Amino acid sequence: MDLHVRYEGDDDPEKCTARKLARFDLVDLHRSDRATPYGVVLNPHAERALSPADATGTLVALDCSWESAGQARFSIPGEHRALPYLVAANPVNFGKPFRLTTVEALAAGLVILGDRPHAERLLAKFTWGETFLELNDEPLRRYADCADSAEVVAVQGEYLDRQA
Ligand SMILES: C[S@@+](CC[C@H](N)C(=O)[O-])C[C@H]1O[C@@H](n2cnc3c(N)ncnc32)[C@H](O)[C@@H]1O
Numbered sequence: 001m002d003l004h005v006r007y008e009g010d011d012d013p014e015k016c017t018a019r020k021l022a023r024f025d026l027v028d029l030h031r032s033d034r035a036t037p038y039g040v041v042l043n044p045h046a047e048r049a050l051s052p053a054d055a056t057g058t059l060v061a062l063d064c065s066w067e068s069a070g071q072a073r074f075s076i077p078g079e080h081r082a083l084p085y086l087v088a089a090n091p092v093n094f095g096k097p098f099r100l101t102t103v104e105a106l107a108a109g110l111v112i113l114g115d116r117p118h119a120e121r122l123l124a125k126f127t128w129g130e131t132f133l134e135l136n137d138e139p140l141r142r143y144a145d146c147a148d149s150a151e152v153v154a155v156q157g158e159y160l161d162r163q164a
Contacts, residue, residue, distance in 0.1 A: 003027040006036045006076050008064035017103035018063035033076045041078035042105045045071040050081035051149040059109050063102045084156040089132035104132050111140045
């Protein structure tokens, strides 16, 4: 799978997971929407949840600060998909649902789309990377077994009910 990041550069460069992935040649960074290849765009505001039905060779994330990650920022052309309920393992948002770093979002997307080994290669660059897969082991396996977005949303409902 080709991994691309629309890079805004408005977050702390020391903590930026996309920059680190780029240093290891694990993603390509793009400074404009126009330069970003068309594919499945990971967008927390998207109406449709990512599912194994989204067969694609190109996964795109937007790396910007959460303060600036409003809907309007996601102007990248592509098929926009939200990730279902998963919790963050990164030190900034540990345990918070839906608030994933770029590497966590790309890794989750890869697992749901059936490429767990690729996800493991990305996460191996972060001390807390393996924890992300451990914390989300059951939901990730279940989402990856779903046929489509509606099934993913139904499975997600079980986790949201447990939270309530
Ligand atoms: C807002 S940026 C924050 C990046 C952070 N500065 C870092 O260093 O990784 C995280 C990106 O990951 C993707 N992402 C995170 N959580 C997501 C979710 N619940 N659904 C879809 N995409 C998500 C989106 O592309 C989002 O813009």
